[in-house]
Amino acid sequence: MQKIGIFGGTFDPIHYGHLELARCMRDQLQLAEVRLIPTGLPPHRAMPPVSPQQRFDWVKVAITGEAGLIADDREVCRKGYCYTVDTLTELQQDTPNALLVWLIGADSWLNLNRWHRWRELLDIGHLLIAARPDYAFEGLSPDLSEEFANRSVIANTDTLSRGKISLLSSPLMPVSSTLVREMLARGEDVSALTPVWRQLESSGLYRF
Ligand code: ATP
Numbered sequence: 001m002q003k004i005g006i007f008g009g010t011f012d013p014i015h016y017g018h019l020e021l022a023r024c025m026r027d028q029l030q031l032a033e034v035r036l037i038p039t040g041l042p043p044h045r046a047m048p049p050v051s052p053q054q055r056f057d058w059v060k061v062a063i064t065g066e067a068g069l070i071a072d073d074r075e076v077c078r079k080g081y082c083y084t085v086d087t088l089t090e091l092q093q094d095t096p097n098a099l100l101v102w103l104i105g106a107d108s109w110l111n112l113n114r115w116h117r118w119r120e121l122l123d124i125g126h127l128l129i130a131a132r133p134d135y136a137f138e139g140l141s142p143d144l145s146e147e148f149a150n151r152s153v154i155a156n157t158d159t160l161s162r163g164k165i166s167l168l169s170s171p172l173m174p175v176s177s178t179l180v181r182e183m184l185a186r187g188e189d190v191s192a193l194t195p196v197w198r199q200l201e202s203s204g205l206y207r208f
Contacts, residue, residue, distance in 0.1 A: 003160060004095060005034030006102035006125070008075070008084060011055045013206075014062045015180050015194040017173040021130050024170040025103055026068050029128075030157050035072040035091075036063065040082045050205050052076040058196045083116040088124045100125030101160055103168065106135035113143050122147060126160045128168040181206045 005025050009018060018036070026034045038056045056076045063069040074090065075082040088100055102125050104112070109129045112118050140148070153159040155166030175193050183190050184206040191197040200206065 002095065002098040003029070003031050003101055004091070004098050005029070005031040006037065006088065006091065006100050007034060008037040008039065008087065008102070008104075010177065011036070011038045011059050012050060012177045013055060013180055013194060013196060013200055014059050015175050015177060016192075017175040019062060019066075019195065020173060021103060021105070021168070021170055022063075022069050023066070024130075024168055025101065025128060028169060029101060029155060029160060031068065031101060033068050033070055035070045037072045037075055037087065040075040040078050041080065049208075054203075054205070058199055061199060062195045085115070085117045085121045085124070088121065092124060099160060099162060101128060102126070103128045103130060105130045106132040106137070109144070110135055110137075110139055110141075113141055119147070122151065122165070123163050125162060127151075127165045128155060129165065130168045130170045131172055133172050133174045 005022070007018070007022050007025070011018060022034045022036060025031060036059050038052060038059055040052045053076055056071060056073050060071040063071060075087060088102060091100055092098075104127070106129060112121075115121060148165055151163060151165040153161070153164045153166055155168060159166070180190050180193050180200070183193070184200060185208060187207070189197075190200065194200065
C-alpha cells in the first residue's frame with residue numbers, strides 16, 4: 001500500500017525542527033513522499049502578517065534537494081478557513097488506496113481535542129506525534145488519553161495503519177517559528193535555526 005506522509009503547519013517561517021521531523025518520518029517509516037502543507041488561513045490563529053504564498057515559497061526553498069519532500073500548496077490556494085480534517089479528507093479522496101501518515105508536534109497533540117471534528121480526524125490516517133521541549137504528556141486531557149490508550153502502537157513500517165497513533169522517535173529540538181521571528185525582530189543571526197535565513201533577512205519581514 002502506498003503511504004504518504006503529511007506534515008501541515010503554519011511554517012511562519014519554516015525552521016530546522018520542521019525539516020528534521022519531515023526527514024525523520026520519511027526515513028524511519030520509509031515513506032517515499034512527505035508533503036509539507038503550509039496553512040492558508042489557520043483556524044486557531046490570527047492571520048499572520050506574512051502571506052501564505054510567502055511562507056509556502058520558503059518551504060519550497062528549504063526542501064530543495066531533499067529526496068521525497070514535497071511542498072503542497074492546496075491550503076495556500078484555498079479561500080477561507082482550512083481545517084485539517086478537510087485537507088486530509090481531500091487528500092484521501094485524491095489517493096483512495098494510500099494510507100495517510102500525518103504528523104503533529106506534542107504542543108498540537110495536547111490541544112487536538114479543540115480541533116474541528118477531531119475524533120473523525122483520528123480515523124482518517126495514522127497519526128504520528130513528535131515530542132517537543134516543554135510539552136509533556138502529563139498535561140493530556142482525559143479524552144485524548146483515552147484515544148491514545150485505545151489507538152497507540154509502536155511506529156514501524158508494519159504497524160502503520162488507519163486510525164492508529166504513534167510517537168515518532170525524533171530528537172528534542174528547542175526551536176520554534178516564534179523564536180526565529182523574535183530573533184529576526186532583534187536583528188539577530190538565525191542561520192543556525194532555519195535554512196532560509198538568507199531569504200528571511202533579505203525580505204526584511206519580521207523586522208518590526
Ligand atoms: P510557532 O512558534 O509560530 O507556534 P511552530 O514552531 O510551532 O510555530 P508550526 O508551523 O506552527 O511551527 O508547526 C507545525 C507543526 O510542527 C506543529 O504540529 C508543531 O507542533 C510541530 N513542530 C514545530 N516545531 C517543532 C519542534 N521543534 N519539535 C516538535 N514539533 C514541532
